[in-house]
Amino acid sequence: MVQSSSPMVVVANRLPFIVKKDENGVLVRKQCAGGLVTAVAPVVVETRGLWVGWPGLHKEDNLEYIPESSPDDKSPTAGLKSEQVIPVMLPRQLFDDYYNGCCNACFWPLFHSMPDRALFQSDKWQAYLTANKEFAARAVDAVKKIHAEQPDAVPLVWIHDYQLMCAANFIRNGCEAEGIQVKLAFFLHIPFPSWDMMRLFPWDDELLQNILGADSIGFHLEDYCFNFLDCCQRRLGCRTDRQKMLIKHNARLVTVHPLPISIPYERFQSLAQVAPAVVKNNPEEQILLGVDRLDYTKGLVHRIKAFERFLEKHPEQIEKVVFIQVAVPSRTDVKEYQELKEELDMEIGKLNGRFSTANWSPIRYIYGCISQEQLAAFYRDSSVALVAPLRDGMNLVAKEFVACQTKEPGVLVLSPFAGAGSSMAEALQVNPYETELYADTINRAITMPKEERELRMSLLKKREREKDVNYWLESFLESVNCDCKNTSGRLSP
Numbered sequence: 001m002v003q004s005s006s007p008m009v010v011v012a013n014r015l016p017f018i019v020k021k022d023e024n025g026v027l028v029r030k031q032c033a034g035g036l037v038t039a040v041a042p043v044v045v046e047t048r049g050l051w052v053g054w055p056g057l058h059k060e061d062n063l064e065y066i067p068e069s070s071p072d073d074k075s076p077t078a079g080l081k082s083e084q085v086i087p088v089m090l091p092r093q094l095f096d097d098y099y100n101g102c103c104n105a106c107f108w109p110l111f112h113s114m115p116d117r118a119l120f121q122s123d124k125w126q127a128y129l130t131a132n133k134e135f136a137a138r139a140v141d142a143v144k145k146i147h148a149e150q151p152d153a154v155p156l157v158w159i160h161d162y163q164l165m166c167a168a169n170f171i172r173n174g175c176e177a178e179g180i181q182v183k184l185a186f187f188l189h190i191p192f193p194s195w196d197m198m199r200l201f202p203w204d205d206e207l208l209q210n211i212l213g214a215d216s217i218g219f220h221l222e223d224y225c226f227n228f229l230d231c232c233q234r235r236l237g238c239r240t241d242r243q244k245m246l247i248k249h250n251a252r253l254v255t256v257h258p259l260p261i262s263i264p265y266e267r268f269q270s271l272a273q274v275a276p277a278v279v280k281n282n283p284e285e286q287i288l289l290g291v292d293r294l295d296y297t298k299g300l301v302h303r304i305k306a307f308e309r310f311l312e313k314h315p316e317q318i319e320k321v322v323f324i325q326v327a328v329p330s331r332t333d334v335k336e337y338q339e340l341k342e343e344l345d346m347e348i349g350k351l352n353g354r355f356s357t358a359n360w361s362p363i364r365y366i367y368g369c370i371s372q373e374q375l376a377a378f379y380r381d382s383s384v385a386l387v388a389p390l391r392d393g394m395n396l397v398a399k400e401f402v403a404c405q406t407k408e409p410g411v412l413v414l415s416p417f418a419g420a421g422s423s424m425a426e427a428l429q430v431n432p433y434e435t436e437l438y439a440d441t442i443n444r445a446i447t448m449p450k451e452e453r454e455l456r457m458s459l460l461k462k463r464e465r466e467k468d469v470n471y472w473l474e475s476f477l478e479s480v481n482c483d484c485k486n487t488s489g490r491l492s493p
């Protein structure tokens with residue numbers, strides 16, 4: 001487990017589990033096992049830190065207490081006691097305006113460079129600020145609690161993602177008012193857009209200044225770091241140093257770090273070693289796999305079109321391949337996501353209607369959440385993974401597929417517009433907008449000789465094994481510690 005000397009306060013939109021009533025009306029924890037939770041929750045436990053976030057309920061729900069984990073709970077959050085969890089409860093309407101109205105209807109498309117989809121509404125932006133203030137107030141409570149128990153410690157507050165871009169500044173002010181010293185770090189899980197995009201946001205100066213409330217800011221890629229530096233320089237007139245990745249703002253130095261996230265590699269590998277086999281129509285059938293949240297950034301419709309073109313060009317593959325698409329329902333109360341689901345249902349239906357035979361359908365479409373074991377089995381038994389988003393901060397699916405390749409080596413087809421594309425060089429690259437080439441790449445992947453597959457996959461595995469999520473966490477902790485030594489320096493003219 002990764003060590004941190006400071007007690008860690010994680011501030012994220014969600015707690016690492018949601019709280020709900022079971023069939024007997026008793027409050028229980030329901031796990032959300034993402035890579036972030038797996039890596040970060042043990043550090044919070046170990047450092048006697050706290051986790052601040054939304055428990056899945058609203059103020060009107062009158063949450064009386066946070067339940068303890070059940071005795072048979074083996075998840076990474078099992079050791080997190082309820083007193084280590086601070087729930088943020090917002091009125092339902094405020095939460096909806098903040099989360100759906102601003103985070104998902106504005107920041108999500110804008111930061112993925114899809115400005116035509118972004119809605120800029122002043123009242124939603126105000127709700128975002130109010131919600132961020134509320135999260136910040138709870139984070140200050142967390143800091144005070146730690147200070148009371150460990151007065152000599154300097155808590156490390158780690159804020160996550162685009163839902164909380166303004167929290168750092170509010171937390172800084174709150175802690176200053178209490179006279180408590182903290183280290184403030186912020187990590188963005190989605191791309192940081194170029195200045196051309198950012199300037200479309202009507203309140204860009206306020207947003208950038210608030211992000212700069214953190215001492216240390218992390219993005220997946222160097223490119224996103226440069227975009228951020230560029231925005232601060234152009235919009236706020238900050239002095240920046242691209243070599244040292246420093247920004248001077250209000251007499252403070254803020255450091256910026258490329259910190260590419262990864263997965264709990266060992267865990268996925270172990271799951272793949274024991275997961276039961278995926279049932280095929282015949283032993284020779286080759287599986288093409290897609291696993292995504294149902295989101296317009298993931299290029300799902302482009303993928304169906306490319307697969308259709310592949311079947312048109314290669315009728316010899318009919319009945320020999322099957323495309324399994326697993327799509328997790330996401331943001332189902334937002335109109336655009338409902339429309340995307342309808343479009344995808346229609347495209348899949350059309351394609352299946354056109355190519356199905358008496359014994360075979362080209363696409364197996366699973367709309368829902370599946371277990372980690374089932375996911376690992378799909379990854380392991382697939383010949384090809386199609387990971388071709390239109391835009392993606394990193395994309396963990398590409399990495400999970402690689403970790404689960406414990407049998408016959410498969411081929412990863414990856415878009416350069418995913419953050420993962422910049423390091424996973426042995427994947428076959430595909431531009432999802434180029435349907436013809438996409439179809440040819442699918443064919444190349446499905447027919448690739450074993451030797452080439454083995455070589456590509458072994459190199460991919462080596463890198464992902466070494467740079468797993470613990471490596472990411474260590475790099476983050478190192479970057480924060482370095483900052484304490486370096487930011488006393490000056491920015492060169």
Ligand code: ADQ
Nearest residue numbers: 189261291292326327328368369370392393394395396397
């Ligand atoms: P996401 O946009 O959610 O994450 P991604 O990185 O691919 O995208 O992570 C999806 C996760 O959901 C994976 O761990 C996957 O295993 C899981 N998952 C997908 N389908 C599932 C299903 N049907 N059932 C169960 N689990 C499923 C955001 C950013 C990404 C960035 C991550 C982490 O958009 O770019 O990589 O955060 O920083």
